[in-house]
Amino acid sequence: MVNPLALSRYILLMLLALMPLAGHTQANIEIDTPAIISLEQRMQQRHNQLNTYYARGAVGLTRDGLIAMRDANELPLSARQSVNALIAAENQDRNALYREIARANGHPEWEADIRSTFAQRWIELARPGWWYQSASGSWVRK
Amino acid sequence: MRKLVKILPSFFIAISSAYAEPRITLSIDDFQSIGSPALNSKDIHVSLTGPRASVLEIKLGEIVVQGTSWRNLRFSCGDFQVAGGVVQCEGGTLTVSASTPLPVAFKFSATDKTLDAQIKPTPNEASAGWRLSARWGGAGWEGQLTVAEGQLGHLEGLLPTKGGEAVPSSTRGKVNGKFKLSGTADGMAEITANVVVNELAFSDASGLHAGENIGIEVNANAMQVGRRKDRRWEWQADANWLRGEVFWQPLYVVGEGYRFSTEGDLDDNLIRVNKGKLSLKDIGEMDFAGAIDRSTAALHDVDLSGDNLELAGVFSQVLKPFLVNTPFAELAAEGRAGIQWRFRNGAHQSINLHLHEAALDDGRGSFAFRGINAHIPWQVQGLTQASISVRSGQFGKLPIGEVHVPLQIDGPNFSIARMVVPVLDGKLTLEDFNASPQVQGGLKGWQWQFNGALSPISMQKLTEALGTQSMQGTLSGEIPGVSYNGSTIEVDGALLFRVFDGTVKLDNLKVLDPLGAAPSLMADLDMRNLDLNQLTGTFSFGSMQGRIDASVKGLELFDWKPVKFDASLRSSEGDYPRRISQAAVQNISSLGGSGAAAAIQRSFLHFFEQFGYLEIGWSCSLRNGICRMGGIESESLPHGYLIVKGGGIPAITVIGYNRNVDWDELVSRLQRITQAREIKPVFH
Numbered sequence: 109m110v111n112p113l114a115l116s117r118y119i120l121l122m123l124l125a126l127m128p129l130a131g132h133t134q135a136n137i138e139i140d141t142p143a144i145i146s147l148e149q150r151m152q153q154r155h156n157q158l159n160t161y162y163a164r165g166a167v168g169l170t171r172d173g174l175i176a177m178r179d180a181n182e183l184p185l186s187a188r189q190s191v192n193a194l195i196a197a198e199n200q201d202r203n204a205l206y207r208e209i210a211r212a213n214g215h216p217e218w219e220a221d222i223r224s225t226f227a228q229r230w231i232e233l234a235r236p237g238w239w240y241q242s243a244s245g246s247w248v249r250k
Numbered sequence: 251m252r253k254l255v256k257i258l259p260s261f262f263i264a265i266s267s268a269y270a271e272p273r274i275t276l277s278i279d280d281f282q283s284i285g286s287p288a289l290n291s292k293d294i295h296v297s298l299t300g301p302r303a304s305v306l307e308i309k310l311g312e313i314v315v316q317g318t319s320w321r322n323l324r325f326s327c328g329d330f331q332v333a334g335g336v337v338q339c340e341g342g343t344l345t346v347s348a349s350t351p352l353p354v355a356f357k358f359s360a361t362d363k364t365l366d367a368q369i370k371p372t373p374n375e376a377s378a379g380w381r382l383s384a385r386w387g388g389a390g391w392e393g394q395l396t397v398a399e400g401q402l403g404h405l406e407g408l409l410p411t412k413g414g415e416a417v418p419s420s421t422r423g424k425v426n427g428k429f430k431l432s433g434t435a436d437g438m439a440e441i442t443a444n445v446v447v448n449e450l451a452f453s454d455a456s457g458l459h460a461g462e463n464i465g466i467e468v469n470a471n472a473m474q475v476g477r478r479k480d481r482r483w484e485w486q487a488d489a490n491w492l493r494g495e496v497f498w499q500p501l502y503v504v505g506e507g508y509r510f511s512t513e514g515d516l517d518d519n520l521i522r523v524n525k526g527k528l529s530l531k532d533i534g535e536m537d538f539a540g541a542i543d544r545s546t547a548a549l550h551d552v553d554l555s556g557d558n559l560e561l562a563g564v565f566s567q568v569l570k571p572f573l574v575n576t577p578f579a580e581l582a583a584e585g586r587a588g589i590q591w592r593f594r595n596g597a598h599q600s601i602n603l604h605l606h607e608a609a610l611d612d613g614r615g616s617f618a619f620r621g622i623n624a625h626i627p628w629q630v631q632g633l634t635q636a637s638i639s640v641r642s643g644q645f646g647k648l649p650i651g652e653v654h655v656p657l658q659i660d661g662p663n664f665s666i667a668r669m670v671v672p673v674l675d676g677k678l679t680l681e682d683f684n685a686s687p688q689v690q691g692g693l694k695g696w697q698w699q700f701n702g703a704l705s706p707i708s709m710q711k712l713t714e715a716l717g718t719q720s721m722q723g724t725l726s727g728e729i730p731g732v733s734y735n736g737s738t739i740e741v742d743g744a745l746l747f748r749v750f751d752g753t754v755k756l757d758n759l760k761v762l763d764p765l766g767a768a769p770s771l772m773a774d775l776d777m778r779n780l781d782l783n784q785l786t787g788t789f790s791f792g793s794m795q796g797r798i799d800a801s802v803k804g805l806e807l808f809d810w811k812p813v814k815f816d817a818s819l820r821s822s823e824g825d826y827p828r829r830i831s832q833a834a835v836q837n838i839s840s841l842g843g844s845g846a847a848a849a850i851q852r853s854f855l856h857f858f859e860q861f862g863y864l865e866i867g868w869s870c871s872l873r874n875g876i877c878r879m880g881g882i883e884s885e886s887l888p889h890g891y892l893i894v895k896g897g898g899i900p901a902i903t904v905i906g907y908n909r910n911v912d913w914d915e916l917v918s919r920l921q922r923i924t925q926a927r928e929i930k931p932v933f934h
Contacts, residue, residue, distance in 0.1 A: 142808040143770070180457030185495050188457070189502040193574040200575055 137222070139212045147205045154198055161191060168239035168247055173206065173227035174199045178239050178247055202226075274298045290314050298330070306330040306339065322347045325354070335361040344369075352404060363387050371404045384431075390439070392432040399426040402450070423450030423464070440473045450494065457497075464505060465493030465525060469561035472516075481778055486513035500571035507531030521543055540593070552593035558893065559584045577765035579646055580613030585622065600629040605638075616765075619643040626657070634659045647716050650672060660685050666700075674715060676707035676726070688736050699733035709749060722784050724748045738762050752779035752797070760916045769809065775802040779822050792833030797822035812913070818869035820882065829860045830894065830902060838904050862898025868906075870916075877913045881906060 158175070161167040161183070168178035175195055180188050206226060210219040231240045234250050242248045278294040293311025310323040327342035338357040345351045350913050354365035358419030363386045370379040384393035402423040431438060446467045453460035472485035491505035512526035519808075526538045536556035543550045561583040569725035573579050585608030592599040608622040621641025638655040651672030658665045666683040685698035702834040706724040713721045730743030741759040759773040777800040786794045800819035804810065821828070867882030881891030887905060 120302060142811065142813050144811060177456075177458070180460070180497075183457070185460060185462050185497045186502065188460075188497045189500060189571055192500060193579075196575045 137209060137225075139209060141208060141212045143208045144205065144212065147201050147208065150227045151198065151201050153207070154194065154201075157194060159197065161194075162234070165237075165239050165249070166191065167195060168241060169227075169234055171227055171231075171241040171243060171245065172220055173230065174202055176241075196204050211213040266652050274303065286529075301327075304328075304330050320346055322457045327354075328567075335359060350404065364394075369404075371401060374845075388788050390432060390434045392430070395429040395431070397425045397427055397445070398427075399903075402447075421450075421452045424448045434500075438474065442471045444469050456498040456539075459497070460497040465492035466490065466494075466495070466505075467492060475515075480517075482515050482517040484513075487511070500574070501568070502571070503567065516544075520550060528889060530563070532560055533567065534559040534563075536589075548596060549593065550596060552591065554591040555589065556625050557586045557588040557604075559589065561587050561605075571727060577616070578612060582611050583612055584609040596821045598630055600627070615646065617643065619644050620748050626659070630661060632660070648712075649715065669734060671700045673704075674707050674711045676724075679703045679705070681898070695736040697733070697735050699731060701731050702729040703727070704729060706748075721749070723751065723785075739764050749780070750784045751781040752777060771805075771807040771810070773802075776804060777801070779824075786834060792835070792837050793832045795827050795829040796823065796863075796866070797826055814872055816869070816871045818867070818880075820867040821865045824857075828863050828865075828897070831860055832858070835861070835894070835902055835904060840919065840923070858900050861900050861902035862896070863894050863895030863902060865895045866893065867895075868893050872913055875913050877911050877916055879906060879909055879911060 158167060162169075164182045165179055166177065166182035167175055170176050175198055177192060177195060178189075180191075183191055205214070206219050206223040209222050210216050231250075234240055236250050238250050240245050240250060267614050270888035274297065276294070276296040278914075280290070280292050286729040290881070291308075291310055291313040295309040299305045299307070299518070306325070306327040308325040310320075310321075312319055312321050313323060314320075322345075324345045325342060327339040329340040330342075331338050334734045336357065338355075340355050341385075342354040343351040344354045349834065352791075353370050355370070356369065358365050361443055363847040365382070365384040366569045367382045369381075378399040379397075381396045381398075382393060383396075384391060402421050402425060405699075425445060425447050427443065429445070430442040431440070433439040446465070448465050450466060451460075451462045468487065469488035470485065470702050472483045474481060475484050476482055488511040489507040489509070491510070493505060495502070495504045504865055507529075508531060510526070512523050514521065514523040514525070516517060516522065521542045521544060523538065523540050524831070526540075527608065528536045528538060530536075531538040534556055536554055536559070537700055538552065538554045540552035540554075541547070541550040565583040565586065567580060570579075570581075573581060573825055586606045587608065588604035588606070590600075590602040592601075603622040603624070603626040605622050605626075608624075609618070609620045610622065611618040619640045619662045622638070624636065624638040626636040626638065636655070636657040636659060638657055640653045640655070642652065643650045653669065653671050656666060658667070663684065663686040666680065668681050669683075671678040671680065680700050680702040683698065683700040688695055690698050704725065704727050709723040709725055710720040713719060725747050727746040727748070729745060730741060732739065734740075739759075739761040741756075745756040745759065747754060747756070755778075757774045757776065758808045760771070760774075762770045767909040777798075779797050779799065781792040782796045782798055785798075786792060800817070802815050802817045804814060804816055806814040855884040865882055865885075867885075869880040869883075870877040872878075880889065881887075883893055885895060890905045890907040891909070893904070893906050894902060896903040
């Protein structure tokens with residue numbers, strides 16, 4: 109049976125992979141290095157867990173291509189520590205992904221552009237009801 | 251009251267009797283107690299209306315008592331009476347800002363010198379509520395606040411505001427108990443509280459500091475002592491955290507068996523704890539003393555000491571949340587520890603750490619140490635010498651023997667002049683180890699460097715321990731400068747090893763993010779004069795005699811798997827027997843895959859077990875998962891590449907035709923060959 113969450117994630121990655129980078133049309137976002145493949149696999153696995161927290165509004169998408177605890181009150185006390193750890197792990201992988209895509213393109217200095225392009229696309233592809241940070245830093249419900 | 255009252259700037263009282271009902275109103279813009287900023291109030295309106303002036307309304311725009319402010323305070327009483335020295339109110343309500351109106355009743359008797367006030371939020375429950383009874387006479391006064399099922403939530407709106415926001419943002423809970431208060435005309439002299447709070451819940455707006463369902467018992471007493479100049483409060487408090495949970499980012503604690511008792515004093519500047527005891531379940535008991543600066547709420551002095559603490563509890567309850575996403579996230583510890591911590595004037599002075607029969611395991615199979623006994627003293631200035639001994643341990647799959655670590659500590663810098671780590675039957679010697687926090691650049695964390703040497707370790711024992719193909723020979727070598735800058739390990743110079751009767755030089759070694767989620771390694775390998783007989787015997791490849799040189803340039807591993815390199819091997823220079831077995835020929839041929847053909851003189855091949863050769867050469871450039879293969883460089887062929895050039899009688903020549911082979915496929919073929927115990931050549 110196809111897991112709809114995994115499928116949506118897959119589609120999301122495909123879309124991200126196909127999109128040209130603004131200002132750097134030569135940057136190849138679908139570039140595959142073993143590092144990128146392993147990061148994407150880990151992020152895909154984690155996404156299933158994060159999904160429910162996005163939907164509840166506990167976790168939101170930040171304007172710098174990461175995720176953050178938006179409102180811990182949406183979670184039972186006993187879950188707050190582990191969700192914090194999940195967020196930290198996801199952000200570690202996201203940072204590594206942006207760095208690695210830039211490096212694989214042979215342009216480590218593109219990291220900031222790759223990050224901001226991803227940040228926009230994560231938000232565009234977020235589901236209705238999820239929270240994201242606007243350009244001013246305030247939280248907005250999609 | 252002796253204090254003067256200054257009323258500014260507009261003030262009026264209007265008594266109007268236009269109708270039958272008298273009406274008195276009083277408005278004051280600003281009210282300050284002179285000579286002391288203890289009390290001031292703004293925007294005051296008082297009115298007394300209704301039949302017999304029985305309806306009282308008091309509104310305060312803002313009242314500030316000793317720096318704490320309340321806004322929009324409103325008190326109204328529908329049945330207000332003043333008669334015979336008695337002031338009383340039934341059915342009053344008190345509202346602060348947007349709080350729920352609280353039913354209030356009070357009776358004040360000037361003749362009996364008593365005050366009796368009640369807040370009854372739930373009229374149905376006669377016993378529930380807050381009741382204050384006070385009496386005075388002579389030089390002093392005393393009062394008692396009795397609380398029965400008092401809801402903290404009702405007080406929420408009554409809490410003072412700081413910076414416009416109530417702190418904390420939400421609080422619930424039930425209070426039962428008594429507060430006894432007594433004092434003189436100068437103020438409060440003694441407070442005693444015996445209170446149990448149940449179902450306590452609080453949270454700040456972000457939910458990162460919150461508690462739920464907390465049960466706590468507090469018995470406390472505070473008494474004012476000293477004469478005017480050195481007046482202070484002496485207090486003692488015992489708290490028992492009975493149940494409930496608290497999340498105080500990043501700590502999550504379920505309260506059960508936590509006890510806290512302290513005694514100390516309080517003056518205008520400091521809250522002092524002279525003697526405190528903290529008892530934590532699964533950790534142990536700690537004694538502490540210290541002082542907190544009242545104006546900044548910052549720690550001033552602390553002395554903390556605990557002996558016989560359970561390391562397992564210290565790690566799982568206190569340290570683990572801080573190690574998330576570090577290589578030590580799964581770290582588990584056992585054994586006992588002692589700590590003495592001294593903190594003076596807002597700075598660490600010294601820490602003494604003792605470990606007794608401790609064990610550490612990183613939980614990921616990277617390292618484990620057992621039988622750790624240590625005394626590690628640290629002080630802010632000056633050298634200290636730590637003594638650490640580890641009975642046994644493991645690095646990955648490699649067991650290490652007893653180690654003594656002569657650690658020298660100089661503030662934030664750690665150094666070890668020399669230490670010896672027994673590894674299997676050899677030893678690793680570390681020299682000139684230095685570690686210090688990163689001071690420059692954008693990298694955080696630690697930097698360290700060392701050099702050392704590896705005295706011979708038997709390859710047989712090493713391969714056994716690592717669970718890989720058994721090998722002969724020894725591993726030994728010099729370890730030149732190795733350094734870590736917070737993200738990358740770099741080896742300055744070449745690592746030299748002796749294996750298979752030849753030498754292996756590892757150069758330009760660099761490991762990025764060694765303990766992280768995505769470690770990668772870069773290096774150049776140069777191997778000389780390896781004995782083919784030992785090598786092929788080890789890997790069940792089919793026997794070959796001779797010697798080879800091999801080089802792997804630009805090797806890149808990601809997650810310890812090769813992703814890029816340029817490898818080549820060729821027969822070493824010199825005079826030595828060069829023979830190759832049938833099995834080895836078959837295996838070399840089959841590595842090229844089904845498309846690869848060996849130009850084998852099949853007609854008489856099967857008569858011979860061994861063949862002579864002149865030269866062997868093979869290369870593989872790995873890019874994007876594909877190995878591009880080549881043969882002896884000097885012998886170019888029109889369609890293919892020469893791997894084995896024949897010589898002598900009988901001679902054999904092996905030619906490869908397939909240049910591009912999938913790396914994973916090549917590795918699995920090699921594994922099939924080297925794992926086969928018995929190799930039988932097949933002839934067509």
